Amino acid sequence: MSNLQLEIKQMIIETLDLEDIEPNDIVDDEPLFVEGLGLDSIDALEIGLALQKRYGIKLKADSEDTREHFASINALAVLIESQRAI
Amino acid sequence: MSTLLPLSDWLNAVPQGVIAYTANRSVSKADLERRVIFWLSVLPAERGQHWAVYHQDSAEFLAMLLALWQLGCTASVPGDDRPVTRERLRLKVTGFVTDFSDHLVPDELAQLNEIERGNWLTLADDFPALEIYTSGSTGEPKAILKTFAQLDSELAALEALWPDDHEAVVISTVTHQHFYGLIFRLLWPLARGQRFETEQWQYTEDLFSRGLRYQSFTLVSTPSHLGRFNTSINWSEVAPRCCSVLSSAAPLKRRDSLLVAQLLKAPVREIYGSSETGAIAWRVQSEPYDVAWQALPGVQLSQTENSLLVVTADQLSDRTFEMSDRVEFVADGMFHLGERIDSIVKVEGKRVSLTEVERVVQQSHLIENAKALIISRKRVEVALVAELTEIGRQTLALLGKRKLQQQLKQHLQNFFEPVLLPRRWRFVTQMPYNAQGKLPMDSLQTMFVTQAIKWPELVSQTVTDKQANLVCRIPAELIYFDGHFAGNPILPGIVQVHWAEHYGRQLLNFIGQFDRLEVIKFQQVIFPETTVNLALEYHQEKGKLSFRFYSDKGVHSSGRICFS
Numbered sequence: 001m002s003n004l005q006l007e008i009k010q011m012i013i014e015t016l017d018l019e020d021i022e023p024n025d026i027v028d029d030e031p032l033f034v035e036g037l038g039l040d041s042i043d044a045l046e047i048g049l050a051l052q053k054r055y056g057i058k059l060k061a062d063s064e065d066t067r068e069h070f071a072s073i074n075a076l077a078v079l080i081e082s083q084r085a086i
Numbered sequence: 087m088s089t090l091l092p093l094s095d096w097l098n099a100v101p102q103g104v105i106a107y108t109a110n111r112s113v114s115k116a117d118l119e120r121r122v123i124f125w126l127s128v129l130p131a132e133r134g135q136h137w138a139v140y141h142q143d144s145a146e147f148l149a150m151l152l153a154l155w156q157l158g159c160t161a162s163v164p165g166d167d168r169p170v171t172r173e174r175l176r177l178k179v180t181g182f183v184t185d186f187s188d189h190l191v192p193d194e195l196a197q198l199n200e201i202e203r204g205n206w207l208t209l210a211d212d213f214p215a216l217e218i219y220t221s222g223s224t225g226e227p228k229a230i231l232k233t234f235a236q237l238d239s240e241l242a243a244l245e246a247l248w249p250d251d252h253e254a255v256v257i258s259t260v261t262h263q264h265f266y267g268l269i270f271r272l273l274w275p276l277a278r279g280q281r282f283e284t285e286q287w288q289y290t291e292d293l294f295s296r297g298l299r300y301q302s303f304t305l306v307s308t309p310s311h312l313g314r315f316n317t318s319i320n321w322s323e324v325a326p327r328c329c330s331v332l333s334s335a336a337p338l339k340r341r342d343s344l345l346v347a348q349l350l351k352a353p354v355r356e357i358y359g360s361s362e363t364g365a366i367a368w369r370v371q372s373e374p375y376d377v378a379w380q381a382l383p384g385v386q387l388s389q390t391e392n393s394l395l396v397v398t399a400d401q402l403s404d405r406t407f408e409m410s411d412r413v414e415f416v417a418d419g420m421f422h423l424g425e426r427i428d429s430i431v432k433v434e435g436k437r438v439s440l441t442e443v444e445r446v447v448q449q450s451h452l453i454e455n456a457k458a459l460i461i462s463r464k465r466v467e468v469a470l471v472a473e474l475t476e477i478g479r480q481t482l483a484l485l486g487k488r489k490l491q492q493q494l495k496q497h498l499q500n501f502f503e504p505v506l507l508p509r510r511w512r513f514v515t516q517m518p519y520n521a522q523g524k525l526p527m528d529s530l531q532t533m534f535v536t537q538a539i540k541w542p543e544l545v546s547q548t549v550t551d552k553q554a555n556l557v558c559r560i561p562a563e564l565i566y567f568d569g570h571f572a573g574n575p576i577l578p579g580i581v582q583v584h585w586a587e588h589y590g591r592q593l594l595n596f597i598g599q600f601d602r603l604e605v606i607k608f609q610q611v612i613f614p615e616t617t618v619n620l621a622l623e624y625h626q627e628k629g630k631l632s633f634r635f636y637s638d639k640g641v642h643s644s645g646r647i648c649f650s
Binding site for chain 2: 016017018019020021025033034038039040041044045046048049052060066
């Protein structure tokens with residue numbers, strides 16, 4: 001697990017006030033919503049805000065695109081890396 | 087004074103032209119009529135039947151609705167399309183409209199229908215246009231019929247209050263499958279001839295870019311979204327185009343209302359109502375006091391002896407309806423909202439019956455008995471306290487708490503929307519009944535107060551007569567890391583001494599008052615998320631406890647605690 005992945009997991013657990021879950025319990029390429037971690041639409045809004053606050057990431061106004069970025073920890077890491085590169 | 091188009095004759099009354107916008111194109115009346123004709127041709131429906139309608143696109147949903155009305159059928163509108171919802175509905179409706187999506191229209195029928203276009207049936211005012219569902223207090227979804235007359239009456243009241251902004255395009259974060267969304271993002275715009283977006287948006291970034299597409303727009307949203315507005319967006323770019331913001335489903339926090347009003351430079355109009363009654367009151371918040379709710383035009387309000395709100399209006403099927411909300415009147419038709427008196431609660435604006443949550447979770451072979459409650463942390467959420475069955479206890483022991491929760495959640499998600507699923511679970515051997523045999527809510531609530539973490543996690547321990555060895559994992563959440571030191575947390579020495587004394591007394595069974603420390607050495611710091619050993623030895627004759635924290639890095643600290 002890379003540092004960025006770990007950082008995102010910690011951010012998610014903290015931001016969403018999740019209980020009974022450790023960073024190690026979250027699988028990098030598992031879906032965050034519904035199956036997998038089982039997050040809901042409100043969690044998605046919160047993650048969006050946290051990404052903005054912590055990494056200065058603005059979501060592109062295209063829900064399809066956002067859905068892809070929010071698919072898993074790995075996808076979020078790619079999003080953060082790509083914005084850093086700019 | 088009403089200039090509203092009647093919903094019962096809408097297809098004839100609405101002029102040609104654009105009626106809606108998808109993400110990237112417009113939908114004209116002709117486009118819509120083509121879809122209505124398609125549905126008319128494929129649905130094997132007969133007058134008087136009920137058909138279920140679920141579709142994410144508002145224009146397509148509208149085409150289905152209009153086709154059903156032309157066929158003399160009532161549209162049953164479920165809040166979601168989860169399997170259990172469909173199963174329940176199946177018993178009550180003739181069919182599901184979308185099951186016929188792939189049917190082909192015979193050519194001759196299509197031509198015939200083309201000719202009929204523009205010659206639409208006008209329905210009677212007392213025709214039951216809609217059947218909507220909401221959580222009843224027993225948990226079983228309750229069906230509510232709405233006639234055209236009721237709908238028109240509710241829309242007339244809204245129009246009398248807010249007759250402005252017919253040019254504004256309706257942008258929304260709510261689904262038309264819920265009654266609030268159905269009225270505010272679809273039916274009211276239809277009656278006004280106001281254009282609406284067919285998609286439901288989730289993120290504020292989306293709202294920003296959608297808003298930029300139009301000369302003027304209105305936002306139909308909820309406290310869930312308005313309370314999570316991304317303030318780093320340059321809202322001043324889009325603010326001049328925003329006419330108004332509507333919020334309903336739950337009361338909006340004053341802070342959020344004022345923030346959105348300031349960012350969008352538009353009034354934030356809140357609606358209070360229910361699926362049973364439709365919209366009945368409104369307010370626009372301001373500083374510094376809580377603004378009271380005011381009755382909509384044509385709505386009379388009173389209260390029962392126990393302060394429950396009573397609504398009287400033409401838009402109600404029985405003219406009056408008793409709400410489950412307590413109220414406090416401050417003037418005629420003006421009130422402050424209190425709490426609900428039944429087991430229905432609202433989570434992120436969605437109604438859920440706690441009794442129903444308990445009933446469903448108790449269906450699981452893992453659960454003996456369960457109590458659901460609402461807790462308020464970062465967000466308002468459902469929590470659950472449960473006694474496990476024998477199999478449940480075995481599952482817990484074998485798979486752990488998280489896997490057990492996942493199994494139970496999987497069962498629950500067939501019945502409830504994701505935001506209504508319990509986010510916190512406590513598995514107990516016995517519910518905390520008091521001496522009167524009651525289950526006090528506050529003792530359930532306290533089970534969810536997170537304890538400040540003050541101790542290491544004991545991975546293993548070996549104890550002989552006067553010696554003990556503990557393997558301790560140092561959790562990052564320890565309160566002692568707070569501020570010790572910012573950004574560079576290490577375990578304070580005094581805590582190590584305190585732990586040594588605590589575990590010494592607990593495991594080695596001595597008594598005596600703390601007197602002093604001897605030969606204390608702190609050699610290497612202890613970091614969060616590391617594992618260390620704690621060796622303890624009690625020297626009875628001297629009354630001294632020697633301790634040593636060590637790991638594969640060597641000794642972290644050691645010393646003696648003297649007792650008198």
